[in-house]
Amino acid sequence: MGASVAYAVVHDDPPRVFVADDIAVLQRVLALEVVARTDPMSLKTDERDELREALFEERWADSLSRWINLTDIAVDVYTHLPVYTDHHLPPDLLGAQLQFSRLFRD
Secondary structure, three states, X not given: OOXXXXXXXXXXXOOEEEEEOOHHHHHHHHHHXXXXXXXXXXXXXXXXXXXXXXXXXXXXXHHHHHHHHHHOOXXXXXXXXXXXXXXXXXXXXXXXXXXXXXXXXX
């Protein structure tokens, strides 16, 4: 297929979507843009210290998992989402491709 992205949906109010070129970058984005932006006053001292330690030790997945448990905000993470380009769906061939799609099979 070619290029792909990893993305996450943080089910906050309003929901937030983060996109990166791979899961490793996405984990760092979530650590910086979601976990690290948590108001420390909203956490107990030991909870805050746990999150800080996970971040300082670069345990990105651990920090996010702990953050989800503490905040009760769901995060869906998806990897290898294909990126479609004009090369994959040329307008002049779309009609031919459609006639072989499931909807047109009787």
